[in-house]
Amino acid sequence: MNxxxxxxxxxxxxxxxxxxxxxxxxxxxxxxxxxxxxxxxRHYSHEQLEKLASIQELKSLGMSLSEIRRLVGQSGAAPxxxxxxxRAQRDLQHSIHSAKRSLQWIESELQELREPRPAIPVVxxxxxxxxxxxxxxxxxxxxxxxxxxxxxxxxxxxxSLGKTRGVLWHRCADSGVLEAEAFVELKRDVPRRxxxxxxxxxxxxxxxxxxxFEQDAEPxxxxxxxxxxxxxxxxxxxxxxxxxxxxxxxxxxxxAA
Numbered sequence: 001m002n003x004x005x006x007x008x009x010x011x012x013x014x015x016x017x018x019x020x021x022x023x024x025x026x027x028x029x030x031x032x033x034x035x036x037x038x039x040x041x042r043h044y045s046h047e048q049l050e051k052l053a054s055i056q057e058l059k060s061l062g063m064s065l066s067e068i069r070r071l072v073g074q075s076g077a078a079p080x081x082x083x084x085x086x087r088a089q090r091d092l093q094h095s096i097h098s099a100k101r102s103l104q105w106i107e108s109e110l111q112e113l114r115e116p117r118p119a120i121p122v123v124x125x126x127x128x129x130x131x132x133x134x135x136x137x138x139x140x141x142x143x144x145x146x147x148x149x150x151x152x153x154x155x156x157x158x159x160s161l162g163k164t165r166g167v168l169w170h171r172c173a174d175s176g177v178l179e180a181e182a183f184v185e186l187k188r189d190v191p192r193r194x195x196x197x198x199x200x201x202x203x204x205x206x207x208x209x210x211x212x213f214e215q216d217a218e219p220x221x222x223x224x225x226x227x228x229x230x231x232x233x234x235x236x237x238x239x240x241x242x243x244x245x246x247x248x249x250x251x252x253x254x255x256a257a
Contacts, residue, residue: 003046004033010044014052029069030055061088101231108230120223122209127251130164130201133190134183142178149182155195160188168201168238181238204237206251213246224252232256 011018024030025042030052032042051072058068063084071084133156135148145167153161162185171179183201192198207227211220221239228234236255241248 004043005046007032007042007044010048014049014056016052016056024055027065027069029065029072058084061085062091063088104232105227105230108226120209120220122207122223122227124254125206125208125251127204127206129203131162131186131198132183132201133186133196133198134168134181135196136168136170136179136181139178139180142173144178145180145182148180152182152184152196155193156184156186156190160186160190162187164242166240166242168240170238172239202237204251204253206240206253207231207233208249208251210244211248211250213248217241217248217250220248220250224250228252228254 005013007018007021011021014021021030021042021044025032030048033045033048034043035041036043054072055068058071059065061084063071067084133152135152137148139145149165149167164185166183168181168183169179170181171177186198190198207224209220209223209227211217233254233256235252237253240251240253242251
């Protein structure tokens with residue numbers, strides 16, 4: 001019984017293309033069992049069908065050809081194969097988890113579209129660290145924060161001020177207490193005074209939405225809360241409101257749930 005196959009026969013038996021076999025030969029992944037010195041014809045043995053099946057299986061699991069070449073060339077390759085499969089298992093579990101989060105968000109968005117309220121887009125952004133001067137205080141109403149913003153701007157030298165201004169909400173009305181921290185970005189050092197504090201606002205990844213200053217910001221807050229819940233995150237710090245001309249950018253710092 002002839003156990004040597006020409007490349008076309010072997011490709012047909014294995015269910016791969018001749019082009020693939022030639023490429024595997026070029027990169028040293030699967031060499032022919034012999035090559036006719038006169039004609040240059042490649043010949044393969046039936047034992048190589050099993051090796052090729054192993055290559056195809058590993059490739060279907062996401063292993064790169066360079067990784068497969070290293071693995072199939074080893075003796076006692078079971079530990080390396082197990083390590084790869086364990087890594088592939090973790091990656092797949094992460095993908096499934098991410099897909100579930102995305103599905104939850106899509107379902108939440110579809111539910112929102114069924115209700116008579118405008119859709120408010122929410123995006124995750126990386127926000128850099130920011131040097132600030134700030135005043136933190138308890139308030140009787142949300143509107144009162146504007147008084148402390150003006151007091152802060154009045155005592156700081158204008159040339160030292162950056163463009164970013166806003167408020168950190170440490171506690172909101174739903175907690176029974178309003179506690180805010182009005183802040184302004186600093187681009188230069190300023191004298192230390194008892195009427196404000198100097199510190200660095202830490203970098204965060206935040207879920208962000210926009211609201212018009214002339215409108216109630218609560219719909220944007222609600223949109224971010226739903227986004228966080230659907231994506232499986234949690235709030236990791238004070239909520240931020242950033243003033244952008246006629247817009248208010250609302251930021252919820254994120255942490256994994």
